[in-house]
Amino acid sequence: MNLSKNLKNGFLILMACLVLTACATKKTSTTSGQMQGDTYTGTDTVKELAKGVPDRVFFATNETVLTTASRETLRKQAGWLRKNSDINVVLEGHADERGTREYNLALGERRANSAKDYLMTYGISSDRISVLSYGKERPVDSGSSPLAWSKNRRSVTVKAN
Amino acid sequence: MLLRYLFILLIIIPIKAFALIEVDITRGNLNPLPVAVSPLSIDNESKENFKKILKQEDLGSEISIVVENNLRQSGLFNPLDKNAFLQEPDVANLKPRFEDWNLIKAQALVTGKVTFVDEKLRVEFRLWDVLAGKEMMALAFTTVPSNWRRVGHIITDKVYERLTGEKGYFDTRIIYVSEEGPKTKRIKKLAIMDQDGFNNKYLTLGNELVLTPRFSPTNQMVTYLSYFRNLPRVYLLDIETGMQEVVGDFPGMTFAPRFSPDGKKIIMSFAKDGNSDIYTMDLENRIVERITNHPSIDTSPSYSPDGKQITFNSDRSGYQQIYVMDSNGKNVKRISFGNGLYGTPVWSPRGDLIAFTKLHKGKFYIGVMRTDGKGERLLTENFYQEAPSWSPNGRVLIFYRETKTNSKGEGFSAKLWSIDLTGYNEKMVETETDASDPSWSSLLSD
Numbered sequence: 001m002n003l004s005k006n007l008k009n010g011f012l013i014l015m016a017c018l019v020l021t022a023c024a025t026k027k028t029s030t031t032s033g034q035m036q037g038d039t040y041t042g043t044d045t046v047k048e049l050a051k052g053v054p055d056r057v058f059f060a061t062n063e064t065v066l067t068t069a070s071r072e073t074l075r076k077q078a079g080w081l082r083k084n085s086d087i088n089v090v091l092e093g094h095a096d097e098r099g100t101r102e103y104n105l106a107l108g109e110r111r112a113n114s115a116k117d118y119l120m121t122y123g124i125s126s127d128r129i130s131v132l133s134y135g136k137e138r139p140v141d142s143g144s145s146p147l148a149w150s151k152n153r154r155s156v157t158v159k160a161n
Numbered sequence: 162m163l164l165r166y167l168f169i170l171l172i173i174i175p176i177k178a179f180a181l182i183e184v185d186i187t188r189g190n191l192n193p194l195p196v197a198v199s200p201l202s203i204d205n206e207s208k209e210n211f212k213k214i215l216k217q218e219d220l221g222s223e224i225s226i227v228v229e230n231n232l233r234q235s236g237l238f239n240p241l242d243k244n245a246f247l248q249e250p251d252v253a254n255l256k257p258r259f260e261d262w263n264l265i266k267a268q269a270l271v272t273g274k275v276t277f278v279d280e281k282l283r284v285e286f287r288l289w290d291v292l293a294g295k296e297m298m299a300l301a302f303t304t305v306p307s308n309w310r311r312v313g314h315i316i317t318d319k320v321y322e323r324l325t326g327e328k329g330y331f332d333t334r335i336i337y338v339s340e341e342g343p344k345t346k347r348i349k350k351l352a353i354m355d356q357d358g359f360n361n362k363y364l365t366l367g368n369e370l371v372l373t374p375r376f377s378p379t380n381q382m383v384t385y386l387s388y389f390r391n392l393p394r395v396y397l398l399d400i401e402t403g404m405q406e407v408v409g410d411f412p413g414m415t416f417a418p419r420f421s422p423d424g425k426k427i428i429m430s431f432a433k434d435g436n437s438d439i440y441t442m443d444l445e446n447r448i449v450e451r452i453t454n455h456p457s458i459d460t461s462p463s464y465s466p467d468g469k470q471i472t473f474n475s476d477r478s479g480y481q482q483i484y485v486m487d488s489n490g491k492n493v494k495r496i497s498f499g500n501g502l503y504g505t506p507v508w509s510p511r512g513d514l515i516a517f518t519k520l521h522k523g524k525f526y527i528g529v530m531r532t533d534g535k536g537e538r539l540l541t542e543n544f545y546q547e548a549p550s551w552s553p554n555g556r557v558l559i560f561y562r563e564t565k566t567n568s569k570g571e572g573f574s575a576k577l578w579s580i581d582l583t584g585y586n587e588k589m590v591e592t593e594t595d596a597s598d599p600s601w602s603s604l605l606s607d
Contacts, residue, residue: 062480064435097563098523099481099520100461100474100481100518101598102373102416102460102461102474102505103474103481103504105414105416105430105432105460106416106430106432107458109414109435110435110437110458112435114435117435132393133414137370137372138345139344139345140345141345142570142573143568143569144544
């Protein structure tokens with residue numbers, strides 16, 4: 001189980017690299033400076049858990065792979081969690097409205113878990129992290145545009161206590 | 162007591178079989194059968210009694226309107242304007258003057274009589290073949306007065322069955338999720354209504370998010386997903402007593418529940434550590450059985466009506482597709498191979514088709530395919546729609562549709578829609594609030 005989990009993480013990182021290199025060649029697909037590919041890169045909806053620690057990471061359509069920016073955000077969160085060992089968190093996974101409800105519940109769960117797995121690789125105990133998927137039930141942007149959908153495909157780290 | 166299970170005495174008077182008029186429901190009916198639904202006759206004393214109890218001016222007329230609306234909504238019948246009727250209801254019920262009904266082009270005629278007997282509602286009705294000048298069917302029911310709309314639905318079912326050769330779907334209910342409030346903070350409640358939108362009741366208060374209610378084949382139980390205490394779990398609700406209990410209390414999220422065809426098991430997804438698999442729980446002994454074991458997302462399971470197979474949604478090929486397997490999880494076969502993504506497979510009560518949602522090039526479709534994946538047919542296209550549920554006779558699908566918001570994110574709505582298997586007769590199902598996740602009950606009096 002542990003081995004397969006490690007393999008999975010390795011695979012995720014490898015996939016992320018592949019996605020990145022793929023994106024590097026098609027920078028033209030960036031829309032309005034707030035998306036890369038179709039992953040949100042803006043800061044509109046982002047809150048801070050502490051100074052300089054963003055609370056959320058974003059995903060491409062149908063993807064659960066963490067981008068470089070997401071991993072950087074999660075490393076900051078891990079640093080903050082290490083300093084504040086009394087704080088537990090809930091990772092809330094979300095999907096956009098362009099998918100069937102039940103599949104999106106599973107997708108949100110998977111997204112939150114890829115964030116959780118990454119925090120764990122930086123030494124945060126799984127006891128401190130719980131996962132909650134909202135599927136497409138709690139969009140942060142009510143728009144029906146690619147940009148709105150990109151803001152909604154997210155995993156948000158919320159203080160549990 | 163939310164729903165009362167009523168005792169409807171079905172006394173069959175005479176049944177004569179003359180298969181003279183027939184309605185073909187296998188193709189889109191562009192020429193619905195002209196039918197006259199006469200107001201049911203009612204004596205003055207009965208009229209006064211029902212007026213007191215039910216606040217209905219003329220119960221005979223009201224019941225006939227229920228029948229008329231049902232027939233019209235089915236798209237297969239064209240109920241004629243009552244103002245054109247020449248014969249009085251009481252005389253027509255005894256012996257129709259067929260030439261009068263023929264004159265207004267009615268091919269079938271429904272007549273009947275309503276009486277107040279021992280505090281009960283007694284309704285008899287007859288179906289006549291106008292062209293042949295013969296009685297096709299006559300039935301009588303006795304029930305509690307508050308059941309009067311159901312009597313209208315049962316009459317429609319009998320007429321539909323006699324004229325199409327297939328069971329009806331009118332004496333049924335729809336359970337759904339009522340939605341209110343802004344898109345980012347929707348308040349969702351379980352709600353139940355008659356198939357024609359009447360007798361709407363809310364079953365939860367809206368304090369917690371609820372999703373995907375599904376009827377048990379026995380109709381008294383519903384399984385659904387609730388976020389009670391922020392723990393998304395599968396629940397069981399007895400709609401008669403209002404009792405609720407959690408059934409999927411596993412260390413993770415349980416979702417996408419449905420009953421097995423015998424009502425004894427719930428099949429659902431269980432998500433843990435980023436992986437969703439399909440499990441069943443026996444409601445009697447609470448034994449949990451794992452059905453799929455795959456690192457992909459496996460969800461939206463639905464049994465075949467014989468309980469031997471399960472269709473489900475999986476992204477094991479890389480994207481959402483539809484699969485079929487034996488009920489023990491063996492012999493997994495992918496059946497969707499068209500362009501795009503496929504989700505929400507639901508097995509038809511007739512066993513021969515699987516309804517689904519398809520996403521292709523930014524559009525959502527409701528469609529059907531045979532259980533081997535062949536013969537895919539898309540019934541309707543829209544910006545967003547999903548989650549088809551079958552009428553108990555497998556002739557109609559109900560689903561929900563959401564609108565695109567404008568550039569300010571305004572104008573969102575979610576509504577229930579229905580469409581015939583033929584692809585015809587698409588229409589919105591009226592609900593008090595916005596609505597989603599409909600599930601059709603089986604026939605209540607079968």
